[in-house]
Amino acid sequence: MAVEFEVLGDLLVRVGGRVVELGPAKRQCVLAALLVDANRTVPLDRIADRVWGERPPHRVLGTLRSYLSRLRQVLGAEVIERGPLGYRLVVAPERLDLHRYRDAIAAGEYRRAFELWRGEPFAGLHTVWLDSARQALLDEHFAARLDYHDVMLEAGEHAAILRETTELSQEHPLNERLHGQLLLALSRSGRQAEALEHYETVRRRLADSLGADPSPALKEIHQDLLGGTIAVTPRPTGPKQLPPDIRGFVGREPALAALLGSLDGTGSGPLVISAVDGTGGIGKTTLAVHWAHSVKHLFPDGQLYLNLRGYGPGEPLSPQDALESLLRSTGVAPERIPHGLPERTALLRSVLDGQRVLVLLDNAENSEQVRPLLPGADSFVLITSRARMRGLAVREGARLLTLGLPSQEEALALLGTVIGADRVEREHEAAAELVELCARLPLAVRLAAEHAASHPDWPLARWVGELRARPSRLGALSLDEDVSTDLRAVFAWSCDTLAPEVARVFGLLGLHPGNNFSAEAAAALAGIPVARAGAVLGKLVTASLLEQRDGDRYELHDLLREFARCEVERDPLDERAAHDRLFTWYLHTAYRGTRHLSRSYDLPVASEPPDGVTPLDFAGRREAVEWFDAERDTVLKLVLGAREYGRRRDAILLALCSWQYFHLRGSYQRLMTAYEAALDYAVELGDEYLEARCRNGLTLPYGFLKSSEDEIAMGLSALRLAEKFGNVELQATTYLNLSSIYNRAGRYDEALKAAACSQQFSLSRGKPIAAAMALNNSAESLIGLGRFGEALAAAQRAAADFQAHGELSRLVAGLETVALAHAAGGDHRAAIAAYRDALKSSVDTQATARVVALRIELGHQLIAAGDRAEAAVTWQQARDLALQRQDPIAEHIEKLLRDI
Numbered sequence: 001m002a003v004e005f006e007v008l009g010d011l012l013v014r015v016g017g018r019v020v021e022l023g024p025a026k027r028q029c030v031l032a033a034l035l036v037d038a039n040r041t042v043p044l045d046r047i048a049d050r051v052w053g054e055r056p057p058h059r060v061l062g063t064l065r066s067y068l069s070r071l072r073q074v075l076g077a078e079v080i081e082r083g084p085l086g087y088r089l090v091v092a093p094e095r096l097d098l099h100r101y102r103d104a105i106a107a108g109e110y111r112r113a114f115e116l117w118r119g120e121p122f123a124g125l126h127t128v129w130l131d132s133a134r135q136a137l138l139d140e141h142f143a144a145r146l147d148y149h150d151v152m153l154e155a156g157e158h159a160a161i162l163r164e165t166t167e168l169s170q171e172h173p174l175n176e177r178l179h180g181q182l183l184l185a186l187s188r189s190g191r192q193a194e195a196l197e198h199y200e201t202v203r204r205r206l207a208d209s210l211g212a213d214p215s216p217a218l219k220e221i222h223q224d225l226l227g228g229t230i231a232v233t234p235r236p237t238g239p240k241q242l243p244p245d246i247r248g249f250v251g252r253e254p255a256l257a258a259l260l261g262s263l264d265g266t267g268s269g270p271l272v273i274s275a276v277d278g279t280g281g282i283g284k285t286t287l288a289v290h291w292a293h294s295v296k297h298l299f300p301d302g303q304l305y306l307n308l309r310g311y312g313p314g315e316p317l318s319p320q321d322a323l324e325s326l327l328r329s330t331g332v333a334p335e336r337i338p339h340g341l342p343e344r345t346a347l348l349r350s351v352l353d354g355q356r357v358l359v360l361l362d363n364a365e366n367s368e369q370v371r372p373l374l375p376g377a378d379s380f381v382l383i384t385s386r387a388r389m390r391g392l393a394v395r396e397g398a399r400l401l402t403l404g405l406p407s408q409e410e411a412l413a414l415l416g417t418v419i420g421a422d423r424v425e426r427e428h429e430a431a432a433e434l435v436e437l438c439a440r441l442p443l444a445v446r447l448a449a450e451h452a453a454s455h456p457d458w459p460l461a462r463w464v465g466e467l468r469a470r471p472s473r474l475g476a477l478s479l480d481e482d483v484s485t486d487l488r489a490v491f492a493w494s495c496d497t498l499a500p501e502v503a504r505v506f507g508l509l510g511l512h513p514g515n516n517f518s519a520e521a522a523a524a525l526a527g528i529p530v531a532r533a534g535a536v537l538g539k540l541v542t543a544s545l546l547e548q549r550d551g552d553r554y555e556l557h558d559l560l561r562e563f564a565r566c567e568v569e570r571d572p573l574d575e576r577a578a579h580d581r582l583f584t585w586y587l588h589t590a591y592r593g594t595r596h597l598s599r600s601y602d603l604p605v606a607s608e609p610p611d612g613v614t615p616l617d618f619a620g621r622r623e624a625v626e627w628f629d630a631e632r633d634t635v636l637k638l639v640l641g642a643r644e645y646g647r648r649r650d651a652i653l654l655a656l657c658s659w660q661y662f663h664l665r666g667s668y669q670r671l672m673t674a675y676e677a678a679l680d681y682a683v684e685l686g687d688e689y690l691e692a693r694c695r696n697g698l699t700l701p702y703g704f705l706k707s708s709e710d711e712i713a714m715g716l717s718a719l720r721l722a723e724k725f726g727n728v729e730l731q732a733t734t735y736l737n738l739s740s741i742y743n744r745a746g747r748y749d750e751a752l753k754a755a756a757c758s759q760q761f762s763l764s765r766g767k768p769i770a771a772a773m774a775l776n777n778s779a780e781s782l783i784g785l786g787r788f789g790e791a792l793a794a795a796q797r798a799a800a801d802f803q804a805h806g807e808l809s810r811l812v813a814g815l816e817t818v819a820l821a822h823a824a825g826g827d828h829r830a831a832i833a834a835y836r837d838a839l840k841s842s843v844d845t846q847a848t849a850r851v852v853a854l855r856i857e858l859g860h861q862l863i864a865a866g867d868r869a870e871a872a873v874t875w876q877q878a879r880d881l882a883l884q885r886q887d888p889i890a891e892h893i894e895k896l897l898r899d900i
């Protein structure tokens with residue numbers, strides 16, 4: 001059963017979800033002495049010193065062994081392992097709240113971290129050592145709270161921290177950083193006099209207590225207070241996307257120094273690029289992430305991270321998709337991202353212009369993939385790749401660093417971080433042979449170390465002998481022709497120690513087409529309950545065969561993925577059933593998700609999945625969108641790879657289920673790729689109904705990525721098929737698409753006729769929402785034709801129908817059309833009211849993509865109505881939101897404000 005530990009408050013231990021009794025305080029102190037060094041061996045004499053200090057009881061070691069024996073009975077011998085050098089408490093990082101707290105802080109997720117903090121760590125337990133350890137944790141927590149205050153102040157959230165900084169300032173009367181934060185929070189809250197008074201209080205206190213003046217930083221804030229120059233406009237918080245730093249990082253001093261030497265001070269300057277190359281598993285990402293964390297304070301405007309997937313499963317990330325991810329990470333709204341590659345590159349450089357940002361591009365394929373992603377001056381770009389980036393060195397002046405194998409000394413130190421340096425020293429000859437058999441490749445050394453650590457009472461020579469006995473059958477992953485460096489032998493060794501169920505799941509994970517996956521997807525793949533899948537994945541994480549990302553996502557290292565896919569034996573029937581379950585799970589989960597995005601989108605998917613498949617349920621629209629955000633690449637890969645597994649029809653349905661999401665996010669390239677594959681499948685299957693659906697779906701991306709002629713041609717071909725077999729609902733949808741196409745092309749007469757046909761067909765089939773969509777399109781056509789009164793009446797009826805039938809995702813567009821009709825007819829006050837209704841609806845439905853545009857148009861109507869002051873407020877709100885999103889339209893809004 002799972003054992004979980006909580007130390008950030010009273011010491012609590014749960015076994016199988018239930019709190020267990022730990023016994024007297026001294027026994028709890030013994031457990032605390034192991035928990036602080038979780039997953040490391042602690043010698044008996046050190047435990048005794050931590051618990052009793054300089055006054056140990058008579059026969060202290062006997063007493064200590066008695067306490068440990070009782071704890072092992074309560075928690076399990078596999079949780080507290082006994083070895084020749086001492087005892088080791090084995091716990092996965094996610095099962096110890098202190099580890100979860102530190103990971104959350106490293107990821108910049110302060111609120112999630114602070115929720116874990118229940119009070120003083122190890123509350124109620126006291127020894128000299130434990131009191132000192134507790135104070136260190138309290139100091140760590142206090143420093144994190146100050147970092148959080150800085151983040152909130154930069155984001156303009158001064159009101160949210162005002163109470164906390166006030167209370168903390170009383171507990172820490174001499175901490176000048178904290179008092180500076182309080183001064184800023186008071187001033188930005190309009191409490192200037194209180195801020196000045198508080199400064200005087202702090203100044204006198206420092207003089208009386210320390211005989212010192214305030215620090216230069218605190219004096220500077222005081223001068224800004226006096227001059228009234230403290231900015232109240234929120235500064236957008238930069239992205240903080242670095243993966244968590246690696247615990248136990250050792251060695252690589254020359255490489256770290258070389259990277260540090262690439263930095264030119266801390267000020268602005270030309271773009272600097274460093275590219276680290278080396279073989280798979282050699283530690284490029286580990287080095288890059290560790291170094292990035294060590295210098296992230298030099299990049300106050302943020303740190304971006306992106307895995308370019310140059311080596312591993314599937315296709316590398318295209319520069320266009322990579323730019324979309326980077327732009328979204330900097331806060332650019334999806335509808336503001338252009339579709340062309342040069343335009344996206346230019347936008348990224350505009351967004352990051354003048355900002356000091358660290359960009360870590362991991363696992364790049366080649367220079368061509370990276371070049372469009374480079375920002376302008378002032379940033380630092382760090383790249384990792386298996387390929388040497390000579391093209392970047394020649395054209396962009398990149399500084400190249402090839403990461404070789406660590407020295408034997410470094411490899412032994414890495415081994416020691418897991419099994420203990422004392423054990424490495426004691427069994428030095430066997431340890432040296434072990435790391436050489438692992439080719440000194442850090443990934444392999446860590447795997448070997450995990451297994452050696454799991455049996456501390458077994459000599460290392462035993463593991464060396466077993467590894468040498470492996471037959472040489474796996475040369476492709478070796479570093480050279482030497483059979484002793486066969487990495488797959490190390491991987492096979494790791495798999496051999498797994499329980500049969502865990503080994504089966506590991507082998508099946510090699511079939512998953514995505515770069516990462518959830519526990520729910522793994523459960524579907526393996527055909528086991530989600531709770532059981534979580535436990536199995538946890539064991540794979542503990543065995544270093546799987547990495548946990550972002551809390552609830554998992555990822556296989558590409559070498560391990562290849563091993564799982566190509567080398568682990570699987571039952572062919574089990575493999576086929578696993579793939580069928582996985583595809584079905586994604587199809588039905590996507591179907592349930594898209595039903596939250598639009599109620600009008602009918603799909604020929606069975607309402608219930610087959611037995612053995614439990615798709616996700618979503619509480620609402622936000623959760624559905626978040627799932628698609630995480631799974632969009634996997635969905636696309638399933639569609640593109642469906643022919644291999646004979647799932648062409650399901651692939652078409654999966655593409656159809658994803659249309660609303662890709663449209664919502666403006667991911668038209670993915671939408672077109674998925675639908676073109678689906679169209680090919682439909683033609684191959686001879687299913688003209690699905691073919692027509694695919695042609696309908698392709699009109700939108702063709703309009704964005706090809707031409708209006710291509711868009712119209714695709715729409716007309718869909719109409720011909722719909723008319724061929726007389727499907728009324730499909731004809732209604734096709735005419736609706738054509739009306740939108742013609743409106744965008746300015747062909748309003750044709751658009752009006754198509755919308756009328758769509759409305760007629762929809763009403764005949766009892767589809768009021770589809771009829772309302774056609775009516776809204778008619779209103780847009782009538783505005784284009786100058787028939788403003790008719791347009792207003794049509795738009796108002798459409799909006800009322802959306803409201804009546806609960807189609808809230810369409811209501812914002814309907815209200816915006818009402819506003820456009822009022823504005824076109826010259827009724828500015830009515831247009832103002834309609835735009836405000838549209839804004840309220842966008843907030844209520846979380847359809848925030850149009851908020852900035854709606855505020856801009858609302859401001860224009862306020863100007864037309866003579867209310868310039870209110871227009872200025874509205875545009876300021878639009879500008880602030882655009883700044884938070886780092887949307888380039890903020891510059892346009894600034895111009896509007898200057899011209900008022």
